[in-house]
Amino acid sequence: MLQLAAVEAIKLDTFDPLLSESDVPGAYLPSPIDIKVERKHLARWLECRGVSTWKLNKAELIER
Numbered sequence: 095m096l097q098l099a100a101v102e103a104i105k106l107d108t109f110d111p112l113l114s115e116s117d118v119p120g121a122y123l124p125s126p127i128d129i130k131v132e133r134k135h136l137a138r139w140l141e142c143r144g145v146s147t148w149k150l151n152k153a154e155l156i157e158r
């Protein structure tokens with residue numbers, strides 16, 4: 095049983111899917127960014143790119 099788990103782990107580690115912005119909800123943000131874009135959408139877009147959005151207001155999110 096231990097060998098089976100090791101084989102499954104190898105299969106999962108070698109699987110590398112190619113994702114696009116359309117595959118991840120919130121990963122696409124219209125350009126140019128204007129005041130109409132909500133803060134939650136800006137925060138989600140930045141989080142998809144690994145940026146911390148903790149304690150940032152809307153103006154700071156737009157700047158980033």
